[in-house]
Amino acid sequence: MRKHWIALLALTAAACSGGAAGTGEDLKGQTVEVVGPWTGDEQKNFEQVLRAFSSKTGAEVRYTPAGDELPTVLQTRISGGTPPNVALIAQPGLVAQFAKAGALKPVNADVEKAVTDHNAAVWKQLGSVDGKLYGLTFKTANKSAFWYSEKAFRQVGATPPATWDALVETSRAISETGLAAVSVGGADGWTLTDWFENVYLRTAGPENYDKLARHEIPWTDPSVRKALEELAKLWGDPTLIASGALQTEFPKSVINVFGERPTAAMVFEADFVASIITTNTGAEVGQDAKFFPFPSVAGSKDAVVAGGDMAVQFKDDRVTTELMEFLASPESGEVWAGLGGFLSPNRDIPESAYPDEVTQDLAKRVVDAGDNVRFDMSDLAPAAFGGTKGAGEWKDLQDFLADPKNVDGTMQRLEANAAKAYGE
Numbered sequence: 060m061r062k063h064w065i066a067l068l069a070l071t072a073a074a075c076s077g078g079a080a081g082t083g084e085d086l087k088g089q090t091v092e093v094v095g096p097w098t099g100d101e102q103k104n105f106e107q108v109l110r111a112f113s114s115k116t117g118a119e120v121r122y123t124p125a126g127d128e129l130p131t132v133l134q135t136r137i138s139g140g141t142p143p144n145v146a147l148i149a150q151p152g153l154v155a156q157f158a159k160a161g162a163l164k165p166v167n168a169d170v171e172k173a174v175t176d177h178n179a180a181v182w183k184q185l186g187s188v189d190g191k192l193y194g195l196t197f198k199t200a201n202k203s204a205f206w207y208s209e210k211a212f213r214q215v216g217a218t219p220p221a222t223w224d225a226l227v228e229t230s231r232a233i234s235e236t237g238l239a240a241v242s243v244g245g246a247d248g249w250t251l252t253d254w255f256e257n258v259y260l261r262t263a264g265p266e267n268y269d270k271l272a273r274h275e276i277p278w279t280d281p282s283v284r285k286a287l288e289e290l291a292k293l294w295g296d297p298t299l300i301a302s303g304a305l306q307t308e309f310p311k312s313v314i315n316v317f318g319e320r321p322t323a324a325m326v327f328e329a330d331f332v333a334s335i336i337t338t339n340t341g342a343e344v345g346q347d348a349k350f351f352p353f354p355s356v357a358g359s360k361d362a363v364v365a366g367g368d369m370a371v372q373f374k375d376d377r378v379t380t381e382l383m384e385f386l387a388s389p390e391s392g393e394v395w396a397g398l399g400g401f402l403s404p405n406r407d408i409p410e411s412a413y414p415d416e417v418t419q420d421l422a423k424r425v426v427d428a429g430d431n432v433r434f435d436m437s438d439l440a441p442a443a444f445g446g447t448k449g450a451g452e453w454k455d456l457q458d459f460l461a462d463p464k465n466v467d468g469t470m471q472r473l474e475a476n477a478a479k480a481y482g483e
Contacts, residue, residue: 085116085117086116086117086118086377086378086381087116087117087118088117089117089118089119089377089378090118090119090120090121090378091118091119091120091121091144091145091378091379091382092120092121092122092123092143092144092145093109093120093121093122093123093143093144093145093146093147093382094122094123094125094129094132094133094136094143094145094146094147095122095123095124095125095129095146095147095368096124096125096126096127096129096147096149096368097124097147098124098126100400101400102122102124104395104398104399104400104401105122105395106122107394107395107398108386108391108394108395109122111385111390111391111394112382112385112391115385116378116381116385118378118381118382120382123143129146129148129149130148130150130153133146133148133157137157137162137373142162142373142374143373144372144373144374144376144378144379144382145370145371145372145373145379145382145383145386146370146371146373147197147198147368147369147370147371148194148368148369148371149366149367149368149369149438150438150446151185151186151194151369151434151438151439152438152439152440152441152442154186154188154193154194154369154371155188157193157371158188158189158191158193158371159188159189162373163193163194163371163372163373164193164372164373164374164375164379165191165192165193166192166193166194166195166372166380166383167375167380167383167384169380169384170192170195170380170383170384170387171183171192173195173384173387173388174186174192174195174387176407177387177388177389177405177406177407178195178196178404178405178406179404179406179426179428179429179430179432180430181429181430181432181433182195182196182404182432185369185434186369193371194369194370194371195369195370195383195386195387196367196368196369196370196403196404197367197368197369197370197386197391197392197403198367198368198395198401198402198403199365199366199367199368199402199403199404199425200329200330200331200365200366200367200402201329201330201363201365201402201421201422201424201425202253202256202257202328202329202363202364202365202366202435203257203352203353203362203363203364203365203424204327204328204329204330204332204350204351204352204353204421205219205226205325205326205327205350205351205352205353205354206313206316206317206325206326206327206328206332206333206336206348206349206350207219207316207324207325207348207349207350207351208316208317208321208324208325208342208347208348209346209347209348209349210347211233211236211238211321211324211325212229212233212324214236215229215232215233215235215236217229217232217233219349219351220351220354221354221355222354222355222356223258223261223289223292223354223355223356223357224292225354226293226354227292227293227296227299230293230296230299230325231296231298231299233324233325234298234299238321238322238323238324239298239299239300239301239302239322239323239324240299240300240323240324240325241293241299241300241301241323241324241325241326241327242300242301242304242307242312242313242315242316242322242323242325242326243294243300243301243304243307243312243326243327243460244304244307244308244309244310244311244312244313244326244328245304245305245306245307245457245460246305246306246307246308246309247308247309248448248449248452248453248454248456248457249309249437249446249453250309250312250327250328251453251456251457251459251460252435252436252437252445252452252453252456253327253328253329253364253435253437254290254327254456255286255287255290255452255456256268256364256433256435256436256437257327257353257364258286258289258290258356259271259282259283259286259436260359260362260364260433261353261355261356261357261359261362262282262285262286262289262356262357262359263282263283263285263286264359265362265430265431265433267280267282268433268436269433271283271436272433272436272439272440273439274440274477274478274481274483277474277477277478278470278473278474278477279470279471279473279474283470283473284466284470287459287463287466287469287470288466289356289357290459290463291463291464291466294459294460294463295463295464301315301322301323302322304460305457305460305461309328310335310339312326312328313326313328313332313335313336313339313340314335314339314340316348317336317340317342317347317348318339318340319340319341327353329366330402330418330421331400332350333348333417333418334400336348344415344417345415345416345417349417350417350420350421352424360431361424361427361428361431362428362431362432362433363424363425363428363431363432363433364432364433364434364435364436365404365425365432365433365434365435366434366435366438367404367434370383370386370387387405388405389405389407389408389409392405392408392412393408393409393412396408396412396413396414396418396422397412397413397414398414399414399415399418401413401418402418402421402422402425403422403425404425404426404432406426408422410422410423437452437453440452440477440480440481441480441481442480443476443479443480444476444477444479444480444481445480450476451476451477451480452473452476452477455469455472455473455476456469458472
């Protein structure tokens with residue numbers, strides 16, 4: 060979630076020096092620093108992963124939590140000549156900027172082999188810049204999930220819809236009971252980009268998704284029109300969307316479905332919805348609160364929009380590269396998987412490593428989607444377009460939620476803002 064509030068920074072960085080790398084040697088007495096976004100329980104869980112590396116190698120690992128300020132912290136550290144050994148970064152665009160500035164070291168052959176062996180090819184492509192692999196996705200998010208109230212579905216005899224049209228029909232049946240069908244956290248514009256990305260991936264296909272992400276096709280393209288028109292089938296019916304969507308922040312959109320006084324039956328968002336349900340409501344995930352994959356649109360194949368945190372290295376000494384190899388292995392992912400709140404694209408983490416059936420299913424869908432996984436498009440775009448509150452894509456889609464009939468105007472605004480942000 061945190062990545063949606065982070066703006067990418069203009070970067071000027073110098074390369075960092077390092078030494079040779081090796082594997083399987085005793086690292087006792089050596090220290091490695093990791094900077095990451097995680098605080099609270101996530102920090103505690105990641106520190107368990109780092110302790111496993113320490114136990115395995117003898118190296119001392121220091122973790123520095125940077126939260127939402129991670130890009131600023133890294134820029135400051137690089138400019139001051141004191142970068143960490145490894146960082147976990149949620150934006151591939153930021154990774155590319157660091158790589159092109161010469162601040163990152165490409166991974167070594169052993170790390171690259173591990174990434175190739177354990178992940179679908181799309182994940183290696185995601186971490187590559189100018190043909191060199193700089194990063195590996197350690198933790199991912201499945202952003203193609205609809206969470207629903209089992210009680211609300213049971214009341215109308217509904218089953219999880221497999222198609223977009225069936226979702227609209229189910230929504231209408233629910234709305235007739237007096238309960239809104241879908242709660243939308245429209246006050247947080249990033250949620251709306253996730254809606255668009257899922258519909259666009261299914262209507263336009265992975266190839267066009269890649270082109271739009273790079274702005275190789277304009278936002279006035281017919282493929283964008285198709286996606287917006289499909290969204291309008293749901294967003295354009297005020298009886299289906301819970302009132303006040305543009306004033307509803309993301310956590311509240313979840314509580315609206317699973318709290319004591321529900322106002323809606325469904326909410327769309329990633330696997331991290333489960334933690335909000337557990338922390339803020341009395342609903343039990345897997346019993347009262349269930350999920351179904353984002354429906355097929357116009358006969359589309361299974362696909363997943365994903366977010367994630369990519370491990371990159373600023374040094375190439377032995378302790379750094381061995382930590383990178385550890386993070387690329389199933390072994391490291393199994394540690395956090397067992398603690399909960401974690402998914403990985405690593406296909407060799409056994410399903411049984413995840414603590415419950417819901418998490419197992421969410422992780423399996425990421426792996427099974429293979430090369431039909433696409434990273435969150437707004438995180439691939441310049442922050443001025445894809446990651447700024449009250450501007451760019453966030454604001455344009457909020458305006459569209461307010462007026463779903465205005466497809467033409469929305470496309471024109473999206474294209475104008477994209478062209479400006481991409482420097483065209």
